[in-house]
Every structure is written in structure tokens, then in C-alpha cells.
Amino acid sequence: MRLDLVDITKSFPGVLANDRVSLNVSSGEVLALIGENGAGKSTLMNVLYGMYRPDSGEIRIDGQPTTFQSAADAIAAGIGMVHQHFMLVPVFSVAENVVLGVEPTGALGSLDIAKARQMVKEVSDKYHLDLDPDALIENLPVGIQQRVEIVKVLLRDAKVVVFDEPTAVLTPSEILEFFEIVKSLVDAGKGVVFITHKLKEALHIADRIAVLRRGTVVGETTPTQADENKIAEMMVGRPVQLVVSKNSAQPGEEVLSVSDLTVLDPDGRTVVDDISFAVRRGEIVGIAGVQGNGQTELVETLTGLRAANNGSVRLGGDDITVASPRLRHEMGMAHIPEDRQRQGLVVGMSIAQNLVLTRYHSPEFSNGVSMDWGKVHDVSEELVKNYDVRTNDVDNLASTLSGGNQQKVIVARELSRDLRLAVASQPTRGVDVGSIEYIHSQIVKERDAGTAVLIVSTELDEVMALSDRILVMYRGKIVAEVDPKKTSAMDIGLYMAGSKPQGVAS
Amino acid sequence: MRKRTFKGLAIGLVAVVGLAACGGSDDTATEDTEAVTEETTAEPTGLACQVTDVGGVDDKGFNQAAYEGLLQAQSELGVAVEYLESQGDADYDPNLQSFIDKGCDVIITVGFLLADATKKYAEANPDVAFAIVDSGTSAANVQGLTFAANEGAFLTGYMSAAMSESGVVGTYGGINIPPVTVWMQGFALGVKYYNEQKGADVKVLGWDIDKQDGTFAGNFESLDDGRNIAKTMYDEGADVIFTVAGPVGLGSAAFAQETDGKLRIIGVDKDMSISDAENANVYLGSALKGVTAAVFQAVQDALAGTGGGTDYVGTLANGGAGYVVSQEIPAELQAELDEIQQGIIDGTIATM
């Protein structure tokens, strides 16, 4: 099968999301679709999957023009999609999830679960997925859940499988296993579209790489013709520095010291397990770990959004274990939260209002009763200029900004004052390459100005590039402290998965 | 009957939703205003208007009875008629004002709760004739239409006591106001008279003669309340319930229907076995108030200019109060009732 997207154009009011995009993928090959957030990848895939109707252009299957009215049409035409966010019912078994919607039925319309089990088994064996049909989804690690999604797609006879940012939630070793699965799909004659913003992965797995920028395909290349720098340049439109340039750290006295910190989640499970560490001024400490190993809870506890069950947190010698977020803020702690849409911004408010979200109450902007929005506006214009937020008006809604610019708003707000400690969680998640470069440089600048910096990221590359020291978190504990200059990514990956690199004594 | 009910609206709505679902949205021509005039018979002799209380002219009770009096005036006296339905206290004033503006010759207000508003507008508009159902005259241009409702209720109370097998009967009212409690008092006294005459001990739930207080739904609208009160009384042993709460009583009748004839209802205001025909079999009888006749009379008086400042009192004697019973009651009980009725008319039996 050969799938062609021909001159697809799709616009939304005020936005041309896809501008005459043409792509093709054939059986037995992997096409990586790479581009920054907002480049139009998702729109294009929604067109392909029947969720949007293109304004113009057409989809051809083996040369035959087709139109999809709905996802069901796309599925029927042999297109399968594995979404970034899985659509699984946690309390159902693997087999039940896989057949949801295409249930094999026995007499009187009852669910033929034996048949379902059999179907899962067959597909699992064929592609070496190693799935237990009776396992409950909620008990499975993310990597295995993803395979369930893949089985779902395969059982619906997909000939072209689209993966939307499939590695975002995986550990380094799971990523390797995932690539094996992709290879077996290709060997079995499937076409694969691999949507990503990670350059390395695209280079590793793809046969061809299409780069999307601002709604258009700016180029197509192959891993043999291009390297990371070249692709990054295509994505951003200018040369990009992918390596963080920084001098070695000059650590000073301890600013943040955490001792014996334990945090339970509302269900009483230990999510942060007796952690102790310190961050000194002038250094960047990175916390590496696979998502869901307690990093979120650790950061929330450090910043006052979650109560500690045991242990203490000190900032410059003062015990702040029970201090409010606002007090911590006033004591010189900055917090770049991991999810800017959920926590960092009120996207329905203006950029200016978001730029003062954590200090609107200061005498600078408010007399305690009313707000001086004029002052807010002036300060915001200054911040927008200094922190390279691309907007023509600070009174526009924050929702009108791209992910990278939204993140820069948060960075501007949090770093534009005298700080003792900056806690940055996933500072560049979903941010374009150009903005990553900028945000990283700001963080390093902050360090050099004498701030203690704590970076928490699930992107190992990022932690390794920024940190002066790395702590690895696994199941709520710090399982290793390593020097990024002396340790390989593979070894850190093993720590992240809860095992130890060979040759390391316990 | 000149009344478009919600059923019509509902049919319309369903049809429209159907249309919308088909995406049919051609501009529905609303411009077609070519007048097709209404039936123009003889020049009306006047304009008689009615402001109902909550419940409206299809409440199968006294608002409807009053409206029928108006319709009778329309056909027999040749007046034009209008009505406005009150949906709450807030509507009394504006409804009256609308009719003043409209130039009504006589305005009938239905219900004790409209007494304040009626008085106010009567005083402000001395040229307009008013009549109020269930309240006395309050101004020179207001005719009061009141009823010795206790007389009919007395007879139904006696009858209920006689027919009760459990020895427990019940009654409840809509709101604790005199035109309601007068029925309940009459009913309870009728039961008491039965006990005295027969040496029986039939109990009355829902009204206490000594305390002059009892059970009230708190409104004249909620069929749910009627169902709940009837159920409670039924659970306490009552097998006949006299409902004095307008449409609320319809809920009680519906509940009675579910008891397979174990619970019987006494209707109020009108012969409910006719107006609530679906549940005709549960009605043991109804205590009547001659609202229809009184309203017709009031329109007639108003046109003649004689009603203002006077009170019409409907009694058993003049037919303005009464009762009906189901065919099933024994002949000897009917004879007793006839005898008591005469005693009331003669004044030898007290019903207050």
C-alpha cells in the first residue's frame, strides 16, 4: 500500500495550520515527521485520520483519491493511529481493551472473550510483543500499555501505522524495545509514520525524514544525508546550537537542603521516599528519572503545593517545610512548573496578567484593593522584550502564544528577579528547538549569577546537558548521584529503570 | 375550549426538533402577516376578564369553575372574555394592570390570595367593576363571592365516616387560609356528627377542630405533594381523603388509583369524577362550591351595575354550595344525607 497526502491545506481562523503539505509513505518503510510544536504535525495527522476535513488537497491510497468523513473511514482504509495519550480502560484486561469496539461475539451477542484472548495472542506472537491477554491495564507499565495500543491498531488491519510522539512516556530501555517493534512492523510490510520532535530518534529509526515548519514541508531528507544540526536548522529556519554552552560550576554555600523527606499520595502510598539532598548556589542539580517516579510530588513539596509527611526542607537555613507557596516565592524561590497549561499559566488571561501571576499582589502592582494594570502593562512590555517572547501585544491572551513562547513567559516571570533558588520542572517540554536553546541559556545564566538551580526533567538529554550534578530518582528514592561528564546516558538509563550498570558495586 | 395547552406546545417542539435535526433551516417565513380576522359575530355587550391564581383555567378546580362561569356569561350574555394566568404572587398586580389597560368592564379575580391586589386596583379604578371569588367585598366596586363551603363539606364528612371501613378518614388543605380551612372544618364536623349520631369513633387525620390547624401542602400546584400526603395518610390507616388543594388533589387521586380501590378520594370545588374523568372511579364524591354560578351571577350583576359593595354567599339553600356522591352509596345513607341537608338548611344542624 502507498499512502499519499497531496497538497493538503487546512486553515483555522487566523492560522494556516497546513499549507499545501505533500507526503507519502509506502509499505515497509518508516517516515519520520519532525517539526516543532505548532508546526502543523497534529493537524496533518488529524486530517489523515478523518478528524478534520482539509480545505483543499486530497488523500490517495494506492493512487486512488479518498475522503475520510470520520476516524472509522480512516481505519477502514487501513490507517491506524497510536496516540500519545493512550485510550485504554484501566480496569479492563488487555484482551478486553483490544477488542473494545470490534468485540467478537458468540451466541446471543455475548462477548467471546476466549476468541479475544486468542486474537491478542496471535498478534502478540507475530510481532514479539510479549503481551499477557489477561493482565489488567492498570497494572501494566506504560511501555506495555503502548503495545496494547499497537495491537489494537493491528487487529483493525492497519497497513499504515501512525505513532504520535510515541517515546515521550518511555524509559530509554523501553524506547529501544519500541524501536524493535517498529522494525518488526516494517518487516511485516507495514508503513510507519513516526511523529516526533526528537532529532536523535528520527535519525535512528527513519528511512526518510520530512521536516515540517509553519505548516509547510520545508524539506525531506534521509538519516544518511543529514545530521542533528542540519535537521534542527531545517526545523527552526536558522542554525541552532544544540549543545548547552556553559563553564564549569562554581558552587557556593548550600541554599536548598532537603532531609529525610517523605511524601504520601492521597491514597497513602509513598511517592517520595526518605530523600535527602542539597543544592548549592551557583550549581545546577538535575533530577533524572522516568515520569511517575515521584519527581512531580518532590517538586510540589519543595514549592509548597504539597505537604510533606516527614522530613524537612530548608532554604538558606530557614525551615520552610510548612511555608506557603507565596512565602517561599517571597523568600527568593522561583518555580517553573512541569505543566505550563495546567499550572504555569492562566491561558484565558492576557500575557501581561500571566507575567505577574505570582506577584500581582506586590506593592508595585497593587495597593491591596485595586490593580495598577498600566504598571503591569509597562513591566510586561519590558519582560517580553528582555525574554524574547514573540508577541506584538502583551494584552493578547496567553493562549495565542506558541508553546515555546508560553514557556518563555513563565521563565521571564520566574527568573526576572533576585533569586536564591530556581526549581524548574520539565522546563522545555513541548517547546521548540529555538526556544529550548534560549531557555537553557537563561537557566545557565541564572546559575552563573549565583542562584541554586534544581532541574527536574524526564528528558535525559536535557538533564545531562544542563546539570552539574545528576540525581536519579526511581520509585520515590534517589538511587544514584552521578557526574554527567563521567557517566554515559546508557548507565543513567539503567539507574532510571531501577537496575545498576555493570561494574558498579552496591 | 379556547385554551392552548402545553401538550400542543410539546407536539410543536418535538416537530421542530425533528426539523432541526434534518438541518432544514430555510428562513421560515414569518412575514406573512396578511390578516385573517377572527370570528366577528355580534358586537359584544361588554368585556369580562378573569385573573386566575396559580393553577390556571385548566386546574380542574375552582379556577376552571370560575372560568366556566365566564364562558357561560359569554354565551348567554354576549360578553367578550379574556383571562390571564398568574404564575406567582408577582403576577397579580401586572395582570390586573393589563386588564385595566385593556378596558375590561368587569374583572373577576379568583382566590383569596388576590384580595390585597384586588382591593388596591379597585380603589384606584372606581369605574371598573370587580368581583372576587373566595373573599368578601373590600370596596364599593367589588363584589365578594363567598361560599358556605362548610355545608357541603359537612355532608361529605358524614358520608365519608359512614363509608370508611378502617375508621380513619383524612383531609388536607393547600394553604392555611380561611377559604380552605372552612372546608376542612366542615368535613371534620360532619365526621364528628356521624360519631355522635351513631356512637362511632371515626378519626379525622389532617384537621384538628380544637386547635383549628391541620395538614397543608403549602401550595396549590404540586401533584407530588398530593401523592405524598395521601400516601402518608393511607399508611396511617385512612381510607377516605378529602382534598382541599386544587390540582394537588389530583396527585392524591392518582395515588388512590394505585391502591385498587382501597383508598377513596373526596374531591373539592367541582364534581371531580367528571373533571378528573381518568380517575373517576376513585372519587367517592365531591364537596361543591357554586363558583361557576357565582361568577356568572357576578358578571350579570356587574353589567347591571348592582354588584359592587355587596357579598354573594353561596349556601346549600341557594345552590351555591353542595355535594355529589358516587352511585355506590347505600340508599339508606343517601336518605340520612338528605335529612341532614334539610337540617342544615333549616338551621337545626350547625356546620361551623
Add this chain to the structure above:
Amino acid sequence: MPRWFDALGSRLNRMSSLVITLLAVVSALVVGAVIIILSDVERLGNGEIGAAFSELATAYSALVRGSVGSLRALSETVNNSTPFIIAGVSVALAFKTGLFNIGATGQMLAGGLATTWVGFVMDGPAIVQIPLALLAGLVGGALFGAIPGVLKARTGAHEVITTIMLNYIASFTILWALDTQLFQRPDRSDPISKFVSDEAMLPKVFGFIGLGEKFPAHSGIIVALLVVAAYWWFLERSKMGFEFQAFGQNADAAEYAGMRAKRLTVVGMVVAGGIAGVAGGIEILGRYGYATQTFAGTIGFDAIAVALLGRSTPLGTMFSAILFGALQSGGREMQVETDINIDLIVVLRALIVMFIAAPLLVKAIWRVKSAQVSTGQTFKGWGS
């Protein structure tokens, strides 16, 4: 217009939601027209389609005449709109705070009862009595609004559930209170309160130039307009208004920013309750002069529709309240002129709200090709 004004949304977006609102109203009127015609079963059965259409024309012209066709009609519209405006602001403000205040009815009852009490207990000139009586309404409503606020902050009980339940509690509490010697009118046995003193009654707006007869609107409308202005100031200028909105749009971000969620929840419900309490007080002092169990009617519920229709903005809420008030007074005239039941007005209002809640439907019907239509953050309350 000040530049920050744009902050609430791009002008384009504003325009399109205004257009959608207007189209929703028009759509509702069209559907209402179809209902009027289709429900005229008798005439349609007789094939008198022309007559049915003429009745429709009569009905809608009566709707207009009865709402704005004369000074008295206008005055009636003003009086009807007043409680809708104030209660609408109460619900809108709660929406902005991310709270779904279904309890405006109960808060009106609580506030109205407090106003009534002050109104018949106190003596003194109007200038003292009216503000004090309304203040009592404010306090009564605020205290009643505090209950769901505290329950939510302390236990997480959803305010939709608690406010609905509190409506029942208010309804029966007032029933009980009206039966007590303190409140019950001496010559009555049904639950109805004493009259407030004449000085406490809100004067006619134009009474002072002798227009009280021709234009009997009471001065509650002035209070209502002040409430709208205060609401505007609160949203646009005040520090707390900023906190409320940040919290309403994104509670997590507000908490991250150091705002105290529990306090905002309680204060939001207290303020909303207080405003609804004033609406109750205005009804007592402007319209009735006494309290009954049902004086709040369905205003508290209709206020939800008012706030939705007005997208919880100050001006939007005011205009939608006026529309509702006009429909109500026009509906009366329509009932006088035709045999269409006033219940049609309720259907019309429901249709308007339905079309507002389904902007896609409106867009599909009218083939509007435009920006994404926001349903406003008014629906956020459910997510919390």
C-alpha cells in the same frame, strides 16, 4: 477605550460571540414561531394556515408592545429585569470564580427574609431604612452563601449539590419563619409576612418629578445598575477580582501562584450569596412589601440562564437580564392578545439558552463561518 480592555479577549472573538448570541435569540424566536404555528392544531386542522400565521404576527407584536411599547410596558420590563440583573451578576461572579451557584434562589430567600425583618421592625426615614434593609439582605444572602463555600473548602462537597439542597432548606425555613409570630401578619393564618414600613419601600424612579404614575418602575434598577458597575470594577480593576478569575479559569495555576484556593472558594460564594441576597431584598422592597415562601419565584434559576447568555460579563449579563425581563412583560401582553399560553415564554428562554449552549448548532443553522466560538469559561464549574 483603555488598551488593557483587549485583555479579555480579542475583539474578533468578542464580535463573534456577540453575533452568536444574537443569532441564538433569533433562532429561538424562529423555533418559537414554528411552535406557535404547529401547536395551533385546531386552525391547522381546518387548513386555516393564514390565520395561524396572523396569530403568530399578533403574538410577536404583542411581545414587543408589552415589553417596550409604552411607558408602562417599559416600566414593567425594568421591574422584571431588576432582580434578573442582580441575581444574574451573582451567578456570573460565581461562574468567574469557577463555582456553579445554583443556590441564588435560596440566597434570595435568606436575604429577602432579612430585608423584610429590618423593613417592618425599623422606623426612620427612607434614606436610613432602605440601605439598612438592603444591607440586611446582603448579609443574609452572604451568610447563606457561605455555607456551600465552607462545605466545599472544608470537605470538597460540590457546590452544585449543596446549593440545590440549600434551596430546599431555605424554602422550608422561610415557610417556618413566616408561621412564627415574629413574621406572620397578625390577621392571616397562611405563611405571609407583615408589611415592611412604607418608608422602606423603594420609591419610584421618576416619582420625584411626578412620573411615578406613568412610569411606575421602582428604583431597584438603580441598585441593579450599581451592582453591574461594581461587578465591572471588580473584574477589571480589583486585585481580588483578578484572583477570582485566575482561580476560576485555572485553579491549579492560582494555587501555584500562591492564591489561597479555599479562601477564594468561601469568599466567592459569600460574595455571590450576598449579591443574590440583595436581589431578594430588592424584590421585597420594590415589588411586594412583604415576604411569602415563593417570592423568589424562579428568578434564582433563571439567573443561571441570564449569566450563561451574558457569558458572565457585566454588560452581557445586564443585557440578557433585560431581555429576560422584556420577554416576561411581553409574554403577559401576548397572553392577553392571543390564546398562547405564557408558558411559551419559558420555552423561548429555554431555547435561547439551548442555542447558546450549542454554538455549533447555531453556526450550522446560520452557516456562520467564523472563529472558534468559546462557550465561555462559564462551564468550568463542572470540572472542579
